Amino acid sequence: MSRKPTIADVAALAGVSVAAVSKVVNGKGGISAPTRERVLTAASKLRWTPSAAAVALRSAKTRAIGMVAKRSPDLLSADPHFTLLISGLESELSPLGYGLLLHIVGEEPSAEEAAYRRLADERRVDGVVLTESRIGDTRFELLRTLGVNAVLIGTPWRADPVPSVQATCLDHGIRAAVDHLVDHGHRRVAYVSGPEDRVHTVYRRRVFEDALAAHDLAPSHSVVSDFTAAGAVEAIGGLLADRRRPTAVLFANDSMAVAGMSAARRLGVDVPGELSVIGHDDLPLGELVYPQLTTVRQDLVGLGRAAARVLLASLGEVEGAAVDVRPPEMVVRESTGPAPGRT
Amino acid sequence: MSRKPTIADVAALAGVSVAAVSKVVNGKGGISAPTRERVLTAASKLRWTPSAAAVALRSAKTRAIGMVAKRSPDLLSADPHFTLLISGLESELSPLGYGLLLHIVGEEPSAEEAAYRRLADERRVDGVVLTESRIGDTRFELLRTLGVNAVLIGTPWRADPVPSVQATCLDHGIRAAVDHLVDHGHRRVAYVSGPEDRVHTVYRRRVFEDALAAHDLAPSHSVVSDFTAAGAVEAIGGLLADRRRPTAVLFANDSMAVAGMSAARRLGVDVPGELSVIGHDDLPLGELVYPQLTTVRQDLVGLGRAAARVLLASLGEVEGAAVDVRPPEMVVRESTGPAPGRT
DNA sequence: GTGAAAGCGCTAACAA
């Protein structure tokens, strides 16, 4: 197994200087067509590709972007979610030869910060993508002082002037879900949210309330949960125990919705006969279960793609319009139906 | 925002040579305690960390390992699986400062090979981990000729002398599942496998058959499926249409099992009353659904961890015993019960 | 249009 060829080998084989080779592969001007040709054939004959390390050292560009994901102990909620975002990211990064450096950290608050710091200090990436926007989020400040490009997938906390991507018409999905429910005669509708420190938790609950208010209704119940199965089960238990229990419930994600739906059925409550259930995100999971889950689809892959474009644009790799992210839309499947007592 | 400090800055601040700094951070000998001390304080005062690019260039070690995942179009099956493996990998890599470079590629055969080639040619990683061992797998050969360290998670194809990790007592889980079923009076048991090009497909089916044979039984049906929801639905449809239909079915993964279970219920077949269902892997999904899925647990996180250790060992980063991977075990939940007509 | 040469930040001989 021979030593990896270097730019010098290519230059020698092509009978030109290393500078010429460099110019050719980087598309810099001042190279005649014939020279160009010879360099290219020499390079492919040698199967030469520039060493990532050398390029990174010389040009201070790593051609990699980083992502750090907090993994909750039961990893129930966030994961399938991440996979979709990552697919979207990769579909934009890969064609440009960018890599995705992934870090999974535990729940300890310091672990996440340490991961970002390391990425920055070691100069391993040209930018990072953040997810799960939190209230009081300090990650952008950190990254800014570290001098790292960053983009947030989701709604920034306050008017924090951070680059971020999100769907247009962000409220459409939940509104449609509420309208759907009300149209089917539901009057007592509950909401089970995710952790309160998430920016989207607050936003989505407000949209939910607004949408109900448009029908002169108020939430029958509003419970804060934690994205775990146990949390969803507990939440549904509480709701169903109420004498004036809801006839429909929206969950902040699909995993909770499925867990909640299962818990209801286990308690002998028919879904959607006695209780309609709606999820959020539209993960593959929702189609697997019985009854199939009605949910609010989010264009997770599109969000990943858009985030990559923003980063790439700030690195001067691409220009122009950000790709747009499809607005959330309701996907009606089997877990919703008319309110009980209504035909 | 000031320029990133270099080793020279640290050396200057500490009043020593750059070589001294290098030796200190790399734990090479020949440094007096006081010098060591001053270097360390200087480094932390400047928040200096060696540049990954420079280290990589100089030492030909990137401190990163790569993984390329084929993403099936409907990404139903493989994904939650990957997340678990990645968690395991990261838990070993992170503490040693190793990064995980992830590539998601499409189904085209060439895409995968291209991804490995790029990782190798650009010298972006010190090793790669492979998953989804296939029959006639050529990836190891490729990686070998590319001169890249690799480790396989799963059973190698034939006696291919490749470093790989897998659980001990690999057959225990499926055997236990079969025994469980037979003990509950099941005599007509079917198997729904994954794609036939996977090594584990063949292996698991054989274990299934052996386990049944130990009870003087043969599979009632054996169908090859594809890890998709649609495939599982179709498979279950076929099985249930048979006049002598099975009273229990094992699926090659949890997603198919859940989809199959749902399809059965939709056809009016009670699970586990009329049909027992068993999955494979024990993904979080199985606990969410109703009835909860009985399944064969696989220590996916442990496999990731073990794979990382193997790679790290071959890079001289750690030594000694590989971590061991917990044997597969059956997790009895709600989707299995006595055979119909038996109390 | 092309090439010579100076580093990017670090490690590892080798000297002192």
Add this chain to the structure above:
DNA sequence: TTGTTAGCGCTTTCAC
């Protein structure tokens, strides 16, 4: 024990 120095493979002025 410590410092000097020669590159690792590449990009980029700046001459020619």
